[in-house]
Amino acid sequence: MHLLSVATSVLRALLVSLIIAQIAIAEEAPSANLPKAQYTERGVESCTGCHQNPSVTVILQTPHAQQADPRTPFAAHGCESCHGPGTEHLKSPRKETIPVRFGPHSPTSVAEQNQVCLNCHEGGERINWQGSSHQFADVACAACHQIHAWQDKVQIKASQPEVCYDCHGPQRAQVRRFSHHPIEEGKVACSDCHNPHGSFGPKLLLKATVNETCYLCHPEKRGPFLWEHAPVREDCRHCHAPHGTTQPRLLKVRTPWLCQQCHMEAFHPSTLYSGTGVPPRGVADRLLLKGCLNCHAQVHGSNHPSGVRLMR
Ligand code: HEC
Ligand code: HEC
Ligand code: HEC
Ligand code: HEC
Numbered sequence: 001m002h003l004l005s006v007a008t009s010v011l012r013a014l015l016v017s018l019i020i021a022q023i024a025i026a027e028e029a030p031s032a033n034l035p036k037a038q039y040t041e042r043g044v045e046s047c048t049g050c051h052q053n054p055s056v057t058v059i060l061q062t063p064h065a066q067q068a069d070p071r072t073p074f075a076a077h078g079c080e081s082c083h084g085p086g087t088e089h090l091k092s093p094r095k096e097t098i099p100v101r102f103g104p105h106s107p108t109s110v111a112e113q114n115q116v117c118l119n120c121h122e123g124g125e126r127i128n129w130q131g132s133s134h135q136f137a138d139v140a141c142a143a144c145h146q147i148h149a150w151q152d153k154v155q156i157k158a159s160q161p162e163v164c165y166d167c168h169g170p171q172r173a174q175v176r177r178f179s180h181h182p183i184e185e186g187k188v189a190c191s192d193c194h195n196p197h198g199s200f201g202p203k204l205l206l207k208a209t210v211n212e213t214c215y216l217c218h219p220e221k222r223g224p225f226l227w228e229h230a231p232v233r234e235d236c237r238h239c240h241a242p243h244g245t246t247q248p249r250l251l252k253v254r255t256p257w258l259c260q261q262c263h264m265e266a267f268h269p270s271t272l273y274s275g276t277g278v279p280p281r282g283v284a285d286r287l288l289l290k291g292c293l294n295c296h297a298q299v300h301g302s303n304h305p306s307g308v309r310l311m312r
């Protein structure tokens, strides 16, 4: 008997503390400027009565509205899971009474807006969000993502660059140069090299270094090579620029000048080649066609037993 009553009182205490904990969680919900507001009882329907514009209700056709999935906003408080408790807004339907508003003109701070999303999306690809250059520069999740839309432009290869160019004009110009990664063509996306949510590497790159990122799609350049070429091992950017250049093959400079940036003196004539050796004037064999590459064709490294000069 005695044991049983102890057990029930322990259980009751547990239950009470659970309820208190839940109330605490509910109170932490984004009710920032309106402490009085509570979640409405009719959920989504209390909002869609007025907000009938298809540009708003389209959200009901997106993955966020899969009510059968208990992790989605619509399995919980519906619209209010993101926009905050709505009773005050129902009493006084004005912009100002909505606890959380999104977009560039919102009075809700970017950090608060993002916290709403991070509550459900903190892990995975966003593991490095905190401290990333986008987080640091106060870029909102909603600056890239469209939540009330059929399709989220930024997640589709073909339309993603336009979203990024809004803030990254110089990259738009680079990608449109004659030699470029097929980004405009929709074959490579910015997010094939960058993780816009943050990364361990520099410049939001997917991998820890530039080269590791390039090897994702150009694994043959990783080697191993019997005869390595030092600058290739070190950083592809010695010779290439990733977004686009005005020379073939994404090269920053044309040969022989590219090579001569480092090789001033070779066994063969240690002349510094200039434009004057180009036909029809004197013909220098080391300048014709592919220049140094005529002989040193394996510029990324060679596996031929006698490939020591990167010639085969
Ligand atoms: C009685 C009609 C009515 C109901 C019901 C209603 N709203 Fe509103 N809502 C409005 C009006 C009016 C505005 C102000 C629109 C404006 O100023 O352009 C507004 C503004 C908003 C905004 C701000 C839009 C912006 O420009 O940032 C959001 C978000 C919003 N409502 C969400 C909700 C949610 C969530 C619910 C359900 C809890 C809801 N509304 C229920 C009438 C209503
Ligand atoms: C997953 C979070 C989320 C949910 C759930 C959500 N919204 Fe929004 N809402 C946003 C974001 C983010 C924006 C900013 C515009 C955008 O990204 O599409 C926004 C914008 C709005 C706007 C202003 C749009 C405009 O064109 O002026 C209204 C009104 C609105 N939401 C109402 C609602 C209603 C009503 C519901 C429920 C049917 C709802 N929201 C559910 C995140 C959400
Ligand atoms: C209550 C939890 C919750 C909140 C709050 C929430 N999401 Fe989601 N979100 C989900 C779930 C669950 C999915 C579906 C995931 C899946 O299918 O694997 C999802 C899917 C997504 C997707 C992928 C959808 C697609 O079209 O493939 C994006 C992008 C996204 N959310 C962004 C946001 C942003 C931005 C916000 C804040 C404005 C936000 N979410 C707020 C739970 C949430
Ligand atoms: C600079 C633009 C940008 C910002 C800011 C951004 N995202 Fe994304 N997000 C993307 C891109 C691009 C993808 C598609 C990535 C891919 O295909 O690998 C994506 C994909 C997603 C997905 C779906 C894929 C997955 O990981 O499940 C979710 C969820 C998501 N983002 C949530 C967020 C949240 C939450 C924030 C704010 C903390 C945020 N994003 C901020 C660009 C952005």
Ligand code: HEC
Pocket: 133, 134, 137, 139, 140, 143, 144, 154, 160, 163, 164, 165, 166, 167, 168, 190, 191, 194, 196, 202, 203, 204
């Ligand atoms: C709303 C504006 C905005 C959008 C949209 C945006 N960015 Fe950014 N981005 C910034 C700001 C601000 C910075 C930090 C300041 C800077 O270095 O220019 C930044 C920095 C970066 C950096 C450099 C990181 C570093 O450490 O130097 C990369 C890479 C980047 N963004 C990629 C992207 C990609 C990819 C997209 C599209 C998926 C995108 N951004 C969309 C605003 C934006």
Ligand code: HEC
Pocket: 161, 164, 165, 168, 171, 172, 175, 181, 183, 188, 189, 190, 191, 192, 193, 194, 203, 205, 210, 237, 242, 243
């Ligand atoms: C093939 C891989 C690749 C693709 C695709 C790519 N980038 Fe980059 N991006 C890089 C590398 C590598 C760097 C570091 C380059 C450097 O320091 O010059 C970089 C640097 C950046 C920077 C920082 C520049 C600076 O000077 O700090 C921004 C911003 C950026 N990229 C945006 C984008 C955008 C926007 C797209 C899509 C239109 C994109 N990138 C596509 C590889 C890529």
Ligand code: HEC
Pocket: 179, 180, 181, 182, 187, 188, 192, 193, 210, 213, 214, 215, 216, 217, 218, 236, 237, 240, 241, 242, 248, 249, 250, 251
């Ligand atoms: C997401 C995959 C991907 C990544 C990552 C990637 N590339 Fe590429 N790269 C491609 C594709 C696709 C092409 C075009 C191939 C074609 O047209 O046959 C290409 C072509 C090239 C070319 C030849 C361009 C030409 O005009 O023929 C060079 C040089 C190049 N990449 C260098 C790099 C460097 C340097 C990096 C790292 C900063 C890198 N790539 C990362 C996919 C990638």
Ligand code: HEC
Pocket: 211, 214, 215, 218, 221, 222, 229, 231, 232, 233, 235, 236, 237, 238, 239, 240, 249, 251, 293, 299, 300
């Ligand atoms: C020393 C300068 C140099 C460095 C460093 C370098 N490349 Fe190249 N790369 C070249 C030259 C020169 C060509 C043009 C070859 C030709 O036209 O035959 C080229 C062509 C390419 C091509 C297209 C043709 C092919 O061989 O597939 C790819 C892809 C490429 N490089 C990737 C890379 C990657 C990835 C790195 C870094 C691991 C890198 N390069 C580092 C000089 C360099």
Ligand code: HEC
Pocket: 229, 230, 231, 238, 239, 255, 258, 259, 260, 261, 262, 263, 292, 293, 296, 299, 308, 309, 310
């Ligand atoms: C960023 C500097 C840099 C650039 C640009 C560069 N190289 Fe090199 N190259 C080196 C270094 C460093 C070595 C290693 C020298 C050593 O081991 O003594 C080397 C080695 C070589 C070797 C082998 C030398 C030997 O002794 O075996 C050849 C051949 C060569 N480079 C050709 C080229 C060609 C052709 C180009 C242009 C496509 C080029 N390099 C561009 C830095 C560069």
Ligand code: HEC
Pocket: 256, 259, 260, 263, 265, 266, 267, 268, 273, 285, 286, 287, 291, 292, 293, 294, 295, 296, 309
């Ligand atoms: C007509 C063929 C040919 C052309 C073109 C050529 N080379 Fe060479 N290069 C050679 C040969 C052969 C050797 C090896 C000489 C030896 O081992 O005795 C060599 C050796 C080298 C070496 C290694 C020797 C040293 O001094 O460390 C470098 C570096 C080099 N070349 C750079 C270049 C550069 C840079 C260019 C373009 C300006 C170039 N080569 C154009 C044939 C050529």
